[in-house]
Amino acid sequence: MRRVAILGAAQTTFEAQKASLAYNELVYGVVRELLDRTGVSMREIESMVTASQDAYDGKTISGMAINEVVGAYLKSEAKVAADGLQALLYGVARILSGEFDLTLVVAHCKESEGDPSAITGLMFDPFVQRPLGLDENVAAALQARRYCWRRGLAPEDVALVSVKAHRQGLKNPYAQRKGEFTVADVLASPLVVDPIHELEAAPRSDGACALLLGSEERARAFTEHPVFIVGIGNCTDAYWTERDVADARALEEAARRAYAMAGIREPAREIDVVEISARYAHEELMAIEALGLHPSPVDLIAEGRAEFITPSGGPLCGNPPTVSGLVRAVEAYWQLSGEAGAHQIEGARTAVAHGAGGICGQNQTVVILRRE
Amino acid sequence: MPRRVAIIATGQTKHAARRLDVTIAELITEAVTRALEDADLTLRDIDAVLLGNMEPFEGFLFPELWAVEAWGGYLKPSVKFNTGGTVGTTTAIAAYYYVASGIYDTVMAIGFQKQSEGHTQTAITTVGDPIWERSVMAGAIGNFAVMATTYMHESGVTEEQAAKAAVKARRNACLNEYAHLQMPDITVEDVLKSEMLAYPVKRLDMCPQSDGAVAVIFAEESKAVRLAPRPAWIAAVATAHEQQYMGDSPKRLAEMRSLIAASRRAYQYAGITNPRRELDVAEIYEVASFAELAMYENLGFCAKGEGGKLIDAGVTELTGELPVNPSGGVMSTNPIGATALIRVAEAALQIMGKAGRRQVEGARTALATGYGGNAWTDVIILTREKP
Amino acid sequence: MSGEEKTLRVPFLLDTEYRYAVGQYGARFFTELRDHARLMGVRCPECGRVYVPPRPVCGICYRELHEWVEVGPEGTIVGWTVVRIPFIDPMTGEQRPVPYGFAIIRLDGASTSLYHFLDETDERRIRVGRRVRAVFREKREGSLRDILHFRLLEGEDE
Numbered sequence: 001m002r003r004v005a006i007l008g009a010a011q012t013t014f015e016a017q018k019a020s021l022a023y024n025e026l027v028y029g030v031v032r033e034l035l036d037r038t039g040v041s042m043r044e045i046e047s048m049v050t051a052s053q054d055a056y057d058g059k060t061i062s063g064m065a066i067n068e069v070v071g072a073y074l075k076s077e078a079k080v081a082a083d084g085l086q087a088l089l090y091g092v093a094r095i096l097s098g099e100f101d102l103t104l105v106v107a108h109c110k111e112s113e114g115d116p117s118a119i120t121g122l123m124f125d126p127f128v129q130r131p132l133g134l135d136e137n138v139a140a141a142l143q144a145r146r147y148c149w150r151r152g153l154a155p156e157d158v159a160l161v162s163v164k165a166h167r168q169g170l171k172n173p174y175a176q177r178k179g180e181f182t183v184a185d186v187l188a189s190p191l192v193v194d195p196i197h198e199l200e201a202a203p204r205s206d207g208a209c210a211l212l213l214g215s216e217e218r219a220r221a222f223t224e225h226p227v228f229i230v231g232i233g234n235c236t237d238a239y240w241t242e243r244d245v246a247d248a249r250a251l252e253e254a255a256r257r258a259y260a261m262a263g264i265r266e267p268a269r270e271i272d273v274v275e276i277s278a279r280y281a282h283e284e285l286m287a288i289e290a291l292g293l294h295p296s297p298v299d300l301i302a303e304g305r306a307e308f309i310t311p312s313g314g315p316l317c318g319n320p321p322t323v324s325g326l327v328r329a330v331e332a333y334w335q336l337s338g339e340a341g342a343h344q345i346e347g348a349r350t351a352v353a354h355g356a357g358g359i360c361g362q363n364q365t366v367v368i369l370r371r372e
Numbered sequence: 373m374p375r376r377v378a379i380i381a382t383g384q385t386k387h388a389a390r391r392l393d394v395t396i397a398e399l400i401t402e403a404v405t406r407a408l409e410d411a412d413l414t415l416r417d418i419d420a421v422l423l424g425n426m427e428p429f430e431g432f433l434f435p436e437l438w439a440v441e442a443w444g445g446y447l448k449p450s451v452k453f454n455t456g457g458t459v460g461t462t463t464a465i466a467a468y469y470y471v472a473s474g475i476y477d478t479v480m481a482i483g484f485q486k487q488s489e490g491h492t493q494t495a496i497t498t499v500g501d502p503i504w505e506r507s508v509m510a511g512a513i514g515n516f517a518v519m520a521t522t523y524m525h526e527s528g529v530t531e532e533q534a535a536k537a538a539v540k541a542r543r544n545a546c547l548n549e550y551a552h553l554q555m556p557d558i559t560v561e562d563v564l565k566s567e568m569l570a571y572p573v574k575r576l577d578m579c580p581q582s583d584g585a586v587a588v589i590f591a592e593e594s595k596a597v598r599l600a601p602r603p604a605w606i607a608a609v610a611t612a613h614e615q616q617y618m619g620d621s622p623k624r625l626a627e628m629r630s631l632i633a634a635s636r637r638a639y640q641y642a643g644i645t646n647p648r649r650e651l652d653v654a655e656i657y658e659v660a661s662f663a664e665l666a667m668y669e670n671l672g673f674c675a676k677g678e679g680g681k682l683i684d685a686g687v688t689e690l691t692g693e694l695p696v697n698p699s700g701g702v703m704s705t706n707p708i709g710a711t712a713l714i715r716v717a718e719a720a721l722q723i724m725g726k727a728g729r730r731q732v733e734g735a736r737t738a739l740a741t742g743y744g745g746n747a748w749t750d751v752i753i754l755t756r757e758k759p
Numbered sequence: 760m761s762g763e764e765k766t767l768r769v770p771f772l773l774d775t776e777y778r779y780a781v782g783q784y785g786a787r788f789f790t791e792l793r794d795h796a797r798l799m800g801v802r803c804p805e806c807g808r809v810y811v812p813p814r815p816v817c818g819i820c821y822r823e824l825h826e827w828v829e830v831g832p833e834g835t836i837v838g839w840t841v842v843r844i845p846f847i848d849p850m851t852g853e854q855r856p857v858p859y860g861f862a863i864i865r866l867d868g869a870s871t872s873l874y875h876f877l878d879e880t881d882e883r884r885i886r887v888g889r890r891v892r893a894v895f896r897e898k899r900e901g902s903l904r905d906i907l908h909f910r911l912l913e914g915e916d917e
Contacts, residue, residue, distance in 0.1 A: 001474075054427055060427075061454070064456075078611065090469070099374060122428075123437055236440060
């Protein structure tokens with residue numbers, strides 16, 4: 001049975017505004033770095049999957065802006081219009097099909113160029129919701145409140161996620177926002193939409209990342225310890241107002257499929273590191289539960305036993321949408337290849353990367369990596 | 373040897389200028405329901421759903437979110453594509469790879485667009501780079517017009533020869549119960565006399581803007597054989613892109629670099645050395661009449677510069693040696709998010725023997741192409757025989 | 760369709776603002792244009808193609824582009840049209856005034872072509888191969904609009 005490995009990864013630093021770089025320059029930088037790190041030449045790569053959202057780029061068919069820099073001239077590239085981790089899924093399918101040995105996967109987004117509130121406002125149905133002036137922050141706030149009510153959580157409990165994330169960010173040279181904050185600091189930060197505070201929401205961010213996928217033969221020629229993709233799962237939930245947003249059914253289902261494929265029975269015991277794509281602090285708590293890592297996420301964090309969860313700091317430290325999910329795979333890969341630097345989790349062998357898209361995480365992706 | 377994949381069923385809406393009777397969700401459901409009926413399957417049998425749509429052509433961004441029950445995505449894996457005109461074939465090709473990979477056994481690809489709800493030429497102009505192209509671009513019409521003049525200059529093709537393609541399209545469409553523009557009495561003179569939009573493109577040379585949706589179901593070999601009396605096997609898929617900007621390709625339609633590369637790759641994969649002889653039918657993505665003739669050349673149906681002669685000789689008529697666009701093509705029906713997938717569906721119908729009055733007798737090898745953006749190209753070859 | 764007047768429809772205006780980064784290559788091009796009314800391209804060290812618009816890599820060779828060369832201000836029409844159909848300009852939200860001449864122009868020294876306006880709206884006077892010259896605005900701000908349009912030149916075609 002054919003298998004797919006990750007041969008290399010690269011990410012840009014994340015910044016509030018990368019004003020001096022056009023999209024093609026931004027993406028060229030990260031692709032160039034990836035090729036240099038892996039020693040693979042663009043001549044050898046025939047297949048590319050990119051992820052970008054036209055609404056954020058302000059350009060219809062936003063992949064056109066980067067197709068030369070990802071080496072796609074006369075080659076086979078496709079752009080998924082979804083969270084970047086979905087681009088990795090499609091890249092895996094292309095290699096498993098047997099047609100390609102290598103596939104480049106790239107995601108980019110510059111939130112600074114548009115108005116995320118207006119853009120995310122367009123996700124809402126035009127008949128009964130858009131007239132209300134909703135955006136993703138409002139929806140997230142409603143979800144946060146309901147989830148906290150369901151679990152009996154106080155604002156201080158959710159704030160712990162932010163404290164942990166920003167502290168982790170101090171060890172991540174790519175992180176945009178980082179620092180040693182207290183719960184009081186978090187709750188004193190300005191309200192985005194009640195009950196979500198600024199330090200509990202991903203800041204607006206610009207950046208890109210890239211991964212190189214390869215067949216097993218390529219991987220074994222490359223390294224003694226290939227990192228294989230051993231499980232994938234994706235699931236779509238109902239529209240946000242047609243489900244209980246305190247439930248995480250789609251993530252539970254995506255995780256179930258990924259775990260089954262990877263032969264994981266006890267996630268809490270068998271997984272060494274998890275990178276969760278939480279753009280709001282409460283989402284990390286929901287994901288820890290849905291991934292089967294712990295039934296009381298707040299206790300886990302409060303007791304200091306959650307260092308293996310999103311050691312990069314995650315989107316709260318600055319990852320734009322679309323890139324959020326794919327950079328989790330970059331971080332998870334580096335954990336297994338031993339390249340995670342100051343935030344390395346020692347001895348990590350099995351990692352989970354998580355991505356989400358849509359209002360209140362309507363679509364969820366789980367990818368499981370294992371180092372041999 | 374990759375896992376064999378076939379198309380086992382299709383479903384289309386009646387495409388029209390304005391489908392005021394449905395929301396975009398209901399439009400999609402119409403196509404999905406028909407495809408499932410055609411396959412005699414229910415949503416339970418579908419492992420994953422792939423969507424193709426061009427945002428923001430109807431003022432919807434992220435249309436897949438609120439209409440999820442309409443396209444059958446609830447609790448299923450799904451992903452959306454929006455690669456421009458090629459989105460339909462991008463989605464079909466992704467469906468092929470997902471099934472060939474073994475990750476899913478049965479995948480439904482859906483293409484949809486409710487163009488009447490937006491301003492198409494304005495939206496297409498946003499394809500232009502905002503710094504280098506957008507302030508001068510004039511939608512697809514302007515783009516095809518400037519490309520057509522280059523092509524006419526290189527090849528000597530005339531407006532009259534191009535008009536023949538426009539006539540063929542709207543007459544063929546009369547045999548297609550789903551087609552939008554059906555004009556049984558259209559003549560070359562009608563086309564030549566129609567309103568000049570941007571020289572040399574006249575109103576009847578150009579594709580319409582349509583509301584419509586299409587769903588195509590892909591399955592792995594053992595399911596395909598069990599579920600379809602005559603599955604349409606995917607013998608080859610190929611994608612090739614151009615460089616970044618609209619002005620990068622030196623000869624534009626006269627030499628479509630990406631179409632040449634993708635088609636040759638697909639022919640090689642499928643073992644085709646003489647496309648004109650070995651293809652029985654072609655459903656190509658011709659945005660305008662001039663483009664169809666140029667595509668004949670770039671696909672290798674005739675020598676360079678001979679596109680006009682090919683249509684003069686009647687080779688691509690429904691009764692000719694290589695019928696092109698028996699469905700009426702893009703010039704008759706163009707809901708952009710669906711259009712390229714309709715090419716795939718129509719090519720599949722030909723192989724499956726379900727093309728009704730537009731059936732090319734004994735079709736065993738069919739070609740479908742997608743075109744979009746800055747001359748991006750997809751090519752798919754379907755065959756009656758297993759590859 | 761009968762009863763069209765009775766169909767309920769929800770109007771919606773899609774109006775959202777973007778601020779696009781011009782980038783390093785764009786900045787160099789537009790600065791030259793603004794300050795010196797000069798047009799520049801970048802040359803590939805491997806194939807020698809000169810790219811306008813400039814960009815980080817030659818997509819054909821996948822080599823970085825660093826050699827800037829002057830191109831134009833004259834060029835040749837590769838393809839052209841006169842746009843007569845009115846449509847809403849997405850940059851302004853207003854209808855763009857028609858008719859206007861518009862062409863793909865290969866500037867002298869460039870391997871790729873640029874889209875821009877022509878100062879002519881009579882189809883009988885425009886041909887592929889006609890020579891044109893960029894007409895620059897007096898007051899330039901560093902954008903493609905610093906070129907007002909291209910003027911058809913009399914004389915021999917290429």
